[in-house]
Amino acid sequence: MLFLLTRVNTLSLVHQQVPCMPTKRPTQADVARAAGVSRATVSYVVNGLANSQVSISRTTYQRVQAAITELEYHPDARAQSLRSGGATNTIGLLLPDMHNPFYWKIASGVEQEAQNAGFDLLLFSTSLNAEREEHTLRALARRQIDGLILNLTFPGRISEALKLLARRHNPVVILGKPVPNLDAVEVKPGYQEHAHEIMAHLFALGHRRIGFIYGLVNQEIDAGRLNAYREALQMFGLPMDETLVDRCGATLADGYRAAHRLLACKPRPTALISLNDLLAIGALRAIHEQGFTVPRDLSIVGFDNIDMAAYLHPPLTTVHYDANAVGHEAVKLILARLKEPERPVQVIQIPTHLMLRASTGPVLES
Amino acid sequence: MLFLLTRVNTLSLVHQQVPCMPTKRPTQADVARAAGVSRATVSYVVNGLANSQVSISRTTYQRVQAAITELEYHPDARAQSLRSGGATNTIGLLLPDMHNPFYWKIASGVEQEAQNAGFDLLLFSTSLNAEREEHTLRALARRQIDGLILNLTFPGRISEALKLLARRHNPVVILGKPVPNLDAVEVKPGYQEHAHEIMAHLFALGHRRIGFIYGLVNQEIDAGRLNAYREALQMFGLPMDETLVDRCGATLADGYRAAHRLLACKPRPTALISLNDLLAIGALRAIHEQGFTVPRDLSIVGFDNIDMAAYLHPPLTTVHYDANAVGHEAVKLILARLKEPERPVQVIQIPTHLMLRASTGPVLES
DNA sequence: TTGAAAGCGTTACCAG
DNA sequence: CTGGTAACGCTTTCAA
Numbered sequence: 001m002l003f004l005l006t007r008v009n010t011l012s013l014v015h016q017q018v019p020c021m022p023t024k025r026p027t028q029a030d031v032a033r034a035a036g037v038s039r040a041t042v043s044y045v046v047n048g049l050a051n052s053q054v055s056i057s058r059t060t061y062q063r064v065q066a067a068i069t070e071l072e073y074h075p076d077a078r079a080q081s082l083r084s085g086g087a088t089n090t091i092g093l094l095l096p097d098m099h100n101p102f103y104w105k106i107a108s109g110v111e112q113e114a115q116n117a118g119f120d121l122l123l124f125s126t127s128l129n130a131e132r133e134e135h136t137l138r139a140l141a142r143r144q145i146d147g148l149i150l151n152l153t154f155p156g157r158i159s160e161a162l163k164l165l166a167r168r169h170n171p172v173v174i175l176g177k178p179v180p181n182l183d184a185v186e187v188k189p190g191y192q193e194h195a196h197e198i199m200a201h202l203f204a205l206g207h208r209r210i211g212f213i214y215g216l217v218n219q220e221i222d223a224g225r226l227n228a229y230r231e232a233l234q235m236f237g238l239p240m241d242e243t244l245v246d247r248c249g250a251t252l253a254d255g256y257r258a259a260h261r262l263l264a265c266k267p268r269p270t271a272l273i274s275l276n277d278l279l280a281i282g283a284l285r286a287i288h289e290q291g292f293t294v295p296r297d298l299s300i301v302g303f304d305n306i307d308m309a310a311y312l313h314p315p316l317t318t319v320h321y322d323a324n325a326v327g328h329e330a331v332k333l334i335l336a337r338l339k340e341p342e343r344p345v346q347v348i349q350i351p352t353h354l355m356l357r358a359s360t361g362p363v364l365e366s
Numbered sequence: 367m368l369f370l371l372t373r374v375n376t377l378s379l380v381h382q383q384v385p386c387m388p389t390k391r392p393t394q395a396d397v398a399r400a401a402g403v404s405r406a407t408v409s410y411v412v413n414g415l416a417n418s419q420v421s422i423s424r425t426t427y428q429r430v431q432a433a434i435t436e437l438e439y440h441p442d443a444r445a446q447s448l449r450s451g452g453a454t455n456t457i458g459l460l461l462p463d464m465h466n467p468f469y470w471k472i473a474s475g476v477e478q479e480a481q482n483a484g485f486d487l488l489l490f491s492t493s494l495n496a497e498r499e500e501h502t503l504r505a506l507a508r509r510q511i512d513g514l515i516l517n518l519t520f521p522g523r524i525s526e527a528l529k530l531l532a533r534r535h536n537p538v539v540i541l542g543k544p545v546p547n548l549d550a551v552e553v554k555p556g557y558q559e560h561a562h563e564i565m566a567h568l569f570a571l572g573h574r575r576i577g578f579i580y581g582l583v584n585q586e587i588d589a590g591r592l593n594a595y596r597e598a599l600q601m602f603g604l605p606m607d608e609t610l611v612d613r614c615g616a617t618l619a620d621g622y623r624a625a626h627r628l629l630a631c632k633p634r635p636t637a638l639i640s641l642n643d644l645l646a647i648g649a650l651r652a653i654h655e656q657g658f659t660v661p662r663d664l665s666i667v668g669f670d671n672i673d674m675a676a677y678l679h680p681p682l683t684t685v686h687y688d689a690n691a692v693g694h695e696a697v698k699l700i701l702a703r704l705k706e707p708e709r710p711v712q713v714i715q716i717p718t719h720l721m722l723r724a725s726t727g728p729v730l731e732s
Numbered sequence: 733t734t735g736a737a738a739g740c741g742t743t744a745c746c747a748g
Numbered sequence: 749c750t751g752g753t754a755a756c757g758c759t760t761t762c763a764a
Binding site: 409441444445446 | 740741742743744
Binding site: 074075076077078079080081082088090098099101104107108111112115120121122123124125132138139141142143144252256281282284285288307308310311312313315 | 442445454467473474478489498509622654678679
């Protein structure tokens with residue numbers, strides 16, 4: 001056995017070479033020839049039309065089947081869908097970021113529901129890159145997919161996606177802010193109300209200085225969320241202190257650093273609101289490192305209720321949002337439109353609610 | 367605006383219907399007609415053969431381009447790959463479980479590397495369902511994908527996947543235990559050594575009663591891992607107490623329940639080894655709930671070093687394994703074999719190492 | 733009950 | 749420089 005070092009970090013073992021037979025993929029014609037029938041007959045057998053439309057003699061049927069298994073024939077999906085002018089049994093999913101558990105859950109929901117309906121999933125992540133998003137949309141246009149589920153980072157492109165695909169009479173579902181004439185599953189609807197609810201909760205616990213971990217994949221886009229909190233602050237007569245808003249990225253590390261910065265503010269905020277749970281997890285680490293105890297010294301609130309939220313120490317107060325359901329509903333919308341193309345546009349909201357857990361508590365009198 | 371309640375949990379708004387034009391997708395012929403050229407010419411322009419093989423007059427080129435943008439023509443990928451007899455620019459990824467962050471990191475790595483190489487990702491999760499795994503493999507056989515990355519749950523099927531796809535001269539990469547004649551990225555290689563290393567670490571800290579959270583997606587399959595610990599125990603002269611092995615599922619909740627059960631053992635174990643970080647997170651919650659402090663009262667070790675591991679309270683001692691790199695390397699193997707089909711079979715190992723963090727500490731003298 | 737033949741939208745070869 | 753034309757692998761109508 002020969003050892004070979006391929007790359008700095010990677011040890012690779014090269015086994016003895018086995019010459020693969022360059023076996024050509026068998027075609028319908030090969031099967032027909034092997035079975036001594038015509039190609040049409042093979043098609044009938046494969047598609048199970050044997051019993052309904054056309055009838056095939058028992059013996060021919062078996063001969064064909066035998067040839068199929070013998071040759072390991074599998075029909076070419078490209079040719080099938082090309083010829084029969086339609087379904088590719090594929091739906092596309094475009095997500096902004098694969099690092100946040102929130103999006104995995106959406107993807108997972110989509111995958112499950114799609115599988116159940118017999119569709120395969122083509123997954124793209126734009127990674128916050130506008131060019132890539134555009135490129136992906138273009139790729140999606142050539143590819144014949146039966147439906148597309150979009151969670152765009154750059155809403156400006158929505159019109160393009162719409163043009164490219166919806167016009168082709170292809171079901172498109174938007175995840176996020178609904179767009180005219182397209183089915184949608186609203187992502188995090190009622191953000192406003194929950195911002196208010198969270199604020200009310202913290203206010204009631206005595207919090208007056210509240211920090212924001214405003215970590216977004218793209219700062220420009222979701223400015224609306226901050227406004228929700230601005231308004232909520234106002235309703236409780238609290239001033240908006242911009243130094244308490246930390247604008248950062250959307251990773252664990254961003255949450256960690258943001259919390260460090262916010263904790264350095266004087267006077268120290270007594271509560272932190274984090275745009276999502278992932279950031280909150282990062283923040284929790286920073287808080288613990290500085291020797292603070294949650295919620296005694298500091299309260300923290302997340303958003304999304306990712307699976308881990310309930311398992312953190314302390315369990316995280318957050319807004320529950322069923323990301324899995326988003327995926328399921330999105331696929332259902334696709335299926336519904338596939339079945340009935342002219343149905344009215346539908347927007348689905350997944351209910352959300354505040355989950356009070358142990359990460360929020362009263363302000364310590366001192 | 368009309369409100370309609372679609373399902374128990376779901377509020378849906380039905381907007382006014384907008385009659386979509388049933389615009390037929392424009393074909394190459396449509397473009398040719400619009401530009402007043404032949405279909406071949408359109409093909410040349412689209413594929414940029416204009417400069418190399420054939421040359422197209424400036425004016426014709428522009429006329430064609432104009433028609434293309436005018437009609438929003440996008441070549442049909444099915445027809446293209448069918449005719450040019452090959453590349454579909456798609457690679458398939460088959461994963462056992464979409465709920466574990468570990469697999470997501472693999473998927474994320476695959477997605478990135480594939481995108482960079484211009485490939486789209488077809489994602490499947492078998493969800494531990496043997497039928498589904500088989501079904502998926504069959505679907506994959508009809509679909510013409512350029513490469514397949516497999517992390518099988520049921521190794522028995524490997525031979526089938528191999529037959530169906532590798533024989534078609536299609537690059538297949540195995541994630542996990544290498545299989546003869548197939549490229550592979552070993553998943554968690556050196557499990558044995560790390561089991562030993564972990565045990566040595568705990569032993570040195572004075573731990574003698576060590577519990578196992580043996581939470582697997584499929585119990586039968588990975589029995590080998592437990593043996594690694596059995597052997598390690600033996601090497602340190604510790605008896606294997608089967609009551610300290612909790613066989614459970616692979617979710618957060620499984621880890622949580624397992625820890626509760628293990629903590630009820632008398633005498634209580636002083637350390638827990640968890641098959642992965644996810645289970646460890648679940649366990650941590652149980653430990654905290656029972657009022658224990660980690661690592662003072664109890665040590666815990668995970669495996670995988672998922673992103674959150676370093677952010678937990680306390681940060682988790684675990685074995686670092688770069689799941690992202692698994693994805694990247696797997697795609698690189700596909701690409702290499704695509705370029706050079708007869709290259710020797712290669713097995714890649716991603717280096718791992720024990721990450722000592724604060725979740726393990728000495729046994730409290732009492 | 734089976735087969736011939738006409739495409740589906742594309743590419744690539746060979747004439748003009 | 750450009751335009752026929754034959755495939756690619758399949759489905760489906762129409763005849764036999």
